[in-house]
Amino acid sequence: MHDHSIRPALAALALAAMLPGCGGSGTTATATTHLAVATGAKLTSCTDLAAKAAFAGTTITSATLAPAGSVTQTLNGVATPMPEHCVVLGKMNERTGVDGRPYAIGFEMRLPRDWNGRFFYQANGGNDGSISGGNAAFGNLLGGGPVSNALLQGYAVISSDAGHVPDATANGAIAGQVYGLDPQARLDYGYNAVGQLTPMAKNVIRAAYGKGPDRSYIVGCSNGGRHGLVAASRYGDQYDGVLAGAPGYNLPQAAVTQMWDAQAFAAAAPAGANGRPNIGAGYSDADLRLVAGKILERCDKLDGLADGMVSDTAQCQAAFSLARDVPTCAGAPDGACLTATQKAALQKVYDGPKNSAGNALYARWSWDPGIAGPGWRSWKLGTATSPGLTATLGAPSMAFIFSTPPADPAVLTGTGTSLLDYALNFNFDANAAKIFATTDRFTESSMSFMTPPNPGRLDTLRARGGKVLVFHGVSDPVFSFDDTVKWLNALKANYSDTGAFARVFSVPGMNHCSGGPATDQFDMMSALVDWVEKGIEPEAIRATARTASANPGLGTIPAGRTRPLCSWPKVATYAGGNVDDAASFTCR
Template identity: 50%
Template sequence: MRLFQWTLPALLVGLAGCASAPPPASAPASAPTPARPGVATADCAALQSVGYPGLRITAVEAVAAGSLKLPGIASPMPAHCVVKGRLNERRSPVDGKDYAIGFEMRLPAQWNGRFFYQANGGLDGFVTPAYGNILGGGPLSNGLLKGFAVLSSDAGHAFERSNPVIGAAVFGRDPQARLDYGYNAVAQLTPMARALIAAHYGRGPDKAYLVGTSNGGRHGLVAAARDSGGYDGILATTPGYRLPLAAIAQVWGAQQFAAVARTKRADGVPDLETSLTPAEMATVARAVLARCDALDGLRDGLVQDLAACQKAFDPQRDLPLCPAPATEGADCLAAARRDALATVLRGPSLYSGLAWDPGLAGRNWREWKFTNSIGPRDAIALAFVFTTPPMSPEVISGAGTTVPDYALRFDVQRDGAKVHARDSVYTQSAMDFMTPPEPTELRSFVQRGGKLLVAHGSADPVFSVLDTIRWYEGFQRVHGERAADSARLFVVPGMNHSSGGPAPDQFDMVDALVAWVERGQAPEQVVASVRGPGNATPNPEVPADWSPTRTRLLCPWPSVARYRGQGDPEQAASFQCVR
């Protein structure tokens, strides 16, 4: 089996990279320096009158210490100001609708001297509370609690509530809204946020960090490639850095599953949930474990040597076939279902395949593959945001042309080419505005000493961990032995999309990033925990035979966490990162 698939466009990019001069060494210009704590020099009300071009403050509120408590986090939030506003309000000449970059900032009274851009996920469109989510499953803290000034935004558009089926994506009919969503909102909001911070604390932040998962992780890689905002550190988990191609792979995969669906829904669409049942996916997980669990030196229900597993596992040989249709769903798969699954994991030619991992049996894996692929996420993103020209809302809402119909009839060759298309109105293609330019180089970011941490679940059903590994290994080829001075990738075994699955998905890489940026302590390992019974936010997919407090090492790729041969196998201290 091939671990990675190279498409012609990717090969051409690689050849172009070989022809250019390599970037200079990635050492920062000066020694790391820590941020200086500070306190507010004005009250919250004063933020109402801050002047900045194109800014309109819509609300300011003072939140008392201890009055706000968040689920799963033991400590209440500190005293802080909440500022809400809109930047660059305008009316679209294309669809006639009003747009702006909506945002929220939370500025703690006791400030750690740092700025935290909370890059949100999905199709954006909502201003989520600016708490400074630190990613993974069930976080125990957040950026606000740690003392960061935090910003969150809707990336330049609002969810259209009048049309709940496609309302998250119809902003894609406005060319500027596409650009704001792709990269421009970060570039526009960052200097504005710095101005608000300076107004409140009497000085700007000493250090700036951008943190996001999924589409937020994509925002992170794009910000690093474009060097938007001059961020000192970026934490990107589950980064969909080639999101338009991943969306195509999603609807293409839905078509493969539709061919083996057992029943149809009430609307006549194949019920993808019946293509592979939870019992059948559990059979797949057991087969992967049987072949791959011990490759890392310990049978513990986790596949930590991901690369070795992709070479060792053969679905034709290792997935058990049912002798007759009547035996389906117990401990075997029908040949057609096995082949459909193998095809989906191999992937279409334009995007990397998915990894064989026991996390394929995760609930989130099913949600993305059997629901989101033909419904509220991937199909509408393709129809309105990623293809040029976009669909008309009227065209995709009639009988026989619903969102699932669009997904199941999407032609990878014919329609897939539209993510590269431009015209006189949409002058940048989806691959222009959504993906990081020259993603394996990050020249400006590297040259000035920026630090990038990336984490990705090995059983992500939508953004392939193999695609992220492919990016990182390209980065290593460009930067050579200095690559690890600027960027490191951590694979989380068993984790689905951003969290969940049978996985140690509770971890805090924000502290690790700050230590790297400000103290020069590059992360050699990160300790992650499972969320078993008794956890503040338990994960019901933690196997019953694991310790509810199991910990594991996450290692920088390509290192693998291996058991030392002695010590408690439920504790991270009994493992070491080995190349």
């Protein structure tokens, strides 16, 4: 699964010069093609945009000017005042769905007084469904604890609900997922909202500034990363740069995997008070730390330094064996061993889901010490008193959004049923096949509307000089890092110059989008803009370890440590010097 090779080291002087720069977007070479640098403009219209920015199927419900300092966003724990900007609210394509519910593609735009000439599509995570709170259109920059946002940097930003809002009448945990009963809502969520909103937003920008954007970027993590890779494939003529974190581009398959995980872990779980497996009680924190420690024993020094981090992910997969390296308990687990049942369940999870014929239904997972991070537990296992998100979030998404036809809501709300029951009864032949199925009403399968049409081809974006920058935590418990490597390898099979327009950066130890024993604070956006507009190829991006209070999964990694994140398959390798300084490492 891994595409790993040892390449010659970069010159130490070039790397040292690159890493200390602000944001760490540095360079070692110039791309053969790049686009011109964007030029800015001043906001000339705001409160009159409802009339000036008319667009088919669109209603601008409000356009108001927010004075400087009147709006704040909390960045890295600090309430940060925003500059003067125009806030535009609206909706597109209002309709009544086949399920009788009202639908529209809701959006918010924030347009700064001093514009840098760039459009920023903020692609949101999860099931979308909101343009408030963390999804407000500030232009969220990715990486742990960002200290800025796109609005502060002068971008014109849009955020959307992707065509649906949570249904207040839905029952408990399935609120927000029942839009999957409407075929068009599925398509809007998968790709159509981005396709509809992009030209509309550029029209608003043109009316507000007297010119359209010179450069357009789509940025997001998790489902937002998936939006990015889908846009790179479907809308390569509309976007110059894509920043995709932890991109679940095969999200329906990842949802099948969550059902697989629930069943595998149930085999190692004690029964709860309700008689069902208490998955969160199947492994203690000490159990997970044991596995992480054994991974470190085998893999920590592969990059030339024992530092509590595993940078050489590919070699680690061959070096570590759960069966061999983790002791098997003769009795109860005590933090120094795992039972044979625990080891079998964990190995089954890491091997990935399979049907009865033994065919893989998703990618496998990479062993990494981030398994001990709280983000890994919260998704995969939960705690003894709080179930993991694998079943509670994955089950309704699987049932209503990704299965064709969708399940009857009674499956998850009827007497005697639960989200966990759905996961435990999931059939990996009949039920898993539903992600590829269609009906007369649901004419696109979830593997059609949720994924890039041809992930291995980006002809349009590549031809016009666009770039795709992807980062992914090796210990992401939601979307497999191995699946992202598979995406990159598919591009490499089609294009000999893949590195000139698409790159993947692994983040050792990191869980889903942030957190874990990792240097998880970094600025990928500056690197992307420099690549798109100046031709500066990103080889290494400086990353910093946050404090333990900001990142509870930091473990033994010292706060303030810096490391280069390397363009896959290169590895951050110790070259000598301060072990906590990125300048002491080269990407090989």
